[in-house]
Amino acid sequence: MSKKQLDIRDKTIFDGVIGKYFLKVIFKVWFKLSGWQPIKSDYEGAGVTIAAPHTSNWDVVYAMGAAILLDIKIYFTIKESWCQIPVIGRIMLWLGAIPVSRQAGGQGQIARITRFVDKHKNQQIFFLFTPEGTRGKVNKWKTGFYHTAKGCDLPIFLAKVDFKNKQSGVFHTFQLTDNMDDDIRSIQESYKKIRGKYPELQYPAYTGPLPEFSELEAKILKAVYLARGVVSQVDIAARLKAQQLSKAMLDFLIEKGFLESTSADGSEPRYRLTFAGKGCLLHLYPALHESG
Numbered sequence: 001m002s003k004k005q006l007d008i009r010d011k012t013i014f015d016g017v018i019g020k021y022f023l024k025v026i027f028k029v030w031f032k033l034s035g036w037q038p039i040k041s042d043y044e045g046a047g048v049t050i051a052a053p054h055t056s057n058w059d060v061v062y063a064m065g066a067a068i069l070l071d072i073k074i075y076f077t078i079k080e081s082w083c084q085i086p087v088i089g090r091i092m093l094w095l096g097a098i099p100v101s102r103q104a105g106g107q108g109q110i111a112r113i114t115r116f117v118d119k120h121k122n123q124q125i126f127f128l129f130t131p132e133g134t135r136g137k138v139n140k141w142k143t144g145f146y147h148t149a150k151g152c153d154l155p156i157f158l159a160k161v162d163f164k165n166k167q168s169g170v171f172h173t174f175q176l177t178d179n180m181d182d183d184i185r186s187i188q189e190s191y192k193k194i195r196g197k198y199p200e201l202q203y204p205a206y207t208g209p210l211p212e213f214s215e216l217e218a219k220i221l222k223a224v225y226l227a228r229g230v231v232s233q234v235d236i237a238a239r240l241k242a243q244q245l246s247k248a249m250l251d252f253l254i255e256k257g258f259l260e261s262t263s264a265d266g267s268e269p270r271y272r273l274t275f276a277g278k279g280c281l282l283h284l285y286p287a288l289h290e291s292g
Contacts, residue, residue, distance in 0.1 A: 006083050006099040008116045013095055014073040027065035038066035039169025041124075041157065042286050046117045047173065048149035049074075049126040049157040052191050053202035055135055059161045066168035067126065076128040077109065098127070110151035117152065126157060126170075138203050146184060150176055158187060158282060164195040164209060172282040175289070182275075189279025210283050211256070218284045220249065221258060221277055225288060230262060230270040253277070 013019045031038065051063055067074045073096065080099035083089040093099070100109050113127060129145035132138050149156045156174040160167065172190070177183055192207040199206040213221075223239040224231055237245040250271060253259040258277035261269040273281070281288070 006080060006089075006093070008075065008098050008112060009093045009096075010120075012073065012075075012093075014068065014071075019068055020071075023068050027068050031065060031069065034166070036062060036065070036166045036168060038069045039160075039167055039171060040070055041072075041170040041173065043155065043157070043170075043173040044124060045122055046120070046125040046127070047155045047157040048145050048152070049128050049159050049170070050145055050187065051128050051130050051159050051161070052132060053161075053194060053196035053199075053206075054130045054132045055196035055198040055201040057135070058197055062161045062168040063128075063159065070169065071124070073123070073125045074128050075125065110148055113148065114152050117154070126159070127154075128159075132203055135201065137201050141184065141188065141203070143180075143184065146176070146180060150180075156187070158190060160191075160194045161196070162194045163197045171286070173287045174282065175287075185275050186278040186282065189275045190282040192279060193283060210280060213280070213284060216249065217253060218281075220245075220253065221273060221281045222285060222288065224259065224271055224273050225278065225281055230272045232268055232270050234268075236271065 013023075030036075051059065053059075064074065066072075075096045075098050077100050078092060078097045083092050083097055083099040098109070098112070117125070127148070129142075129148070131141035131143070131145055133142045145156065148154075156176065157170045158172040158174055159170045162168070174183070174187060188204045191202075192204050193210045195206050195209070196202040219240055220236060223236050226239065227235060231239075233245055233247060233250060236250075250259060250261070250269075254261055254271075257274055258280060259271050260274050261271050263269040
C-alpha cells in the first residue's frame, strides 16, 4: 500500500507563540549582543531564495534568526522519505520542510509550490535553496533554484549570511531574464563579495568586500544595465538626464573592471557592463527596473 503524499504545511515554527514571541526575543537579544543585523527586504510576497555562501551550520541559525525577527516564513526542500519517518517527519514539516518525491520530479515540486503561493497570496514566504548543496568545497552550483523560480513565475531573492559585516537577509530581488547562463553568472558575481564563515570553502571564491561607489558611479552602472545592451556615452547621459558625462568617469569604471567598451574603425565607443559590474550592481540596488 502506497503512502499518502505529503504536502506543504500551512502552520510552521514561524507561526504561533514559539516563533512569534519566544524565539523572537531570543534572537533579538542574541543579534544585539553579537552585533548582527537583519536585512529587511522591500519586496512583498513569495520568492525563491538563494542562501549563500553556505560553509557552516551557523548559516542556518543566522538565516532563521533574521527571518523570525522580520516575520518571514521560510520553507526548504527535503526528500519526502525523511518526512515519512514517525516523529522526525512531523518535526521536519513543522520546521518548514517541503517534501519532494523523486517520482514527482521537478514539475511536481513546481506545481506544489505554485499551489501553495496561490493559497497564501501576498504573504512573505521564502522558498530556500542552497545552490552549493553542501557545506564543503564545490566547483559549481546546482541550478534547481533557477528552474523552480522560472516554473513558478517567482523572483529570486538573493540572501546572504555575511560574516564580515555581520548581516543576514535579502540584499536584492532578482527578476529573471531570458538568458539563464547570464542570470546565474551575474548572481554568482554578487556572491563573490560576501564572506562566509569559512571563505576558503565557498563557491564562487570570495574576492573581497564590495568596493565603494559614488552616487554617480552607481547610477552609471544602473543606466547601462537598464539599456539591456551596449550604449554610447550620449545614451548614458540621456538616461541620467545629465548634460555632461565625463568620459574620464567611464574610463575609470573600465579600469576598475566594471564596464567594457567596444568600438570599430574609430567610431564612438559603446559601453556595456562586465559580469563583475553586474554583480556589484545587485548590491547597490535592492531591485532593478525601468522606473526604479
